[in-house]
Amino acid sequence: MELKAIGVAHSPYKSLQQIPRQGFFSEEEAVIEIDEAYAPALEHVEESEWLTVLYWAHLAERDRLVTTPPSGVRSCGVFACRSPHRPNPLSLCAVKLLRREGRRLFVRHLDALDGSAVVDIKPYVDAVALARAEDEAGRLP
Numbered sequence: 001m002e003l004k005a006i007g008v009a010h011s012p013y014k015s016l017q018q019i020p021r022q023g024f025f026s027e028e029e030a031v032i033e034i035d036e037a038y039a040p041a042l043e044h045v046e047e048s049e050w051l052t053v054l055y056w057a058h059l060a061e062r063d064r065l066v067t068t069p070p071s072g073v074r075s076c077g078v079f080a081c082r083s084p085h086r087p088n089p090l091s092l093c094a095v096k097l098l099r100r101e102g103r104r105l106f107v108r109h110l111d112a113l114d115g116s117a118v119v120d121i122k123p124y125v126d127a128v129a130l131a132r133a134e135d136e137a138g139r140l141p
Contacts (some may be wrong), residue, residue, distance in 0.1 A: 005033040006041070007050040007103075008054055011039035013113050030095075032118055034103040044099045050124035053093050053110060056117045060089035091116075094124050 011030040032053065034042060045051070064085040068075045078086040095107040107123075112118075 003056070004069070004120070005035070005056070005119060007032055007116055008036045008113040009053075009110060009116040010116065011110055011112055011114045011116075013111075015113075026111070027108060028110075029098065030107055030112070032095075032105040032107060032121070034105070034118070034121075036103065037109040039103050042100065042103065042105075045105070045121070045123075046097065049097060050084070050120045050125040051095050051097055051105070051107070052124045053095055053107075053112070053118060054120040055091050055093070055112045056119055057089035057091045058116060061085040061086055061114060062089060068129055090119065096137075132136040 009030060009032055016082050043048050062085075064078060064083070065087075066075050066077055067081065067083045067085060069081045069083065069097070074079075084091055090114065093109065095109045098106040098108060
């Protein structure tokens with residue numbers, strides 16, 4: 001398996017202690033800078049109001065398998081929570097796209113540490129809401 005960084009996150013969070021437990025809890029603006037080689041992949045990205053950003057949590061503890069979430073009172077396995085500390089610290093976050101300037105995406109709600117490698121960007125789709133709507137409309141078996 002091979003992952004390639006497509007860009008870098010520029011955020012106001014310089015330490016793990018500064019990162020909000022969910023990006024949605026912060027109104028801070030951040031910038032995702034896409035590498036020149038991947039600039040063509042941004043074509044029409046500004047047509048999406050919300051994006052899903054996948055990034056590498058490079059300072060995460062990769063040997064932690066059990067943790068206690070900030071909102072929890074009991075421990076749980078890392079596959080049952082959104083902790084950045086996990087065997088493969090691939091993180092995802094839904095961000096609001098404020099504007100695009102060339103290869104730079106100005107976003108809100110990104111919870112990545114400054115300098116985190118961005119691995120992928122996709123238009124945000126709430127699949128659960130779509131499935132519920134389809135089910136209510138009688139379009140699902």
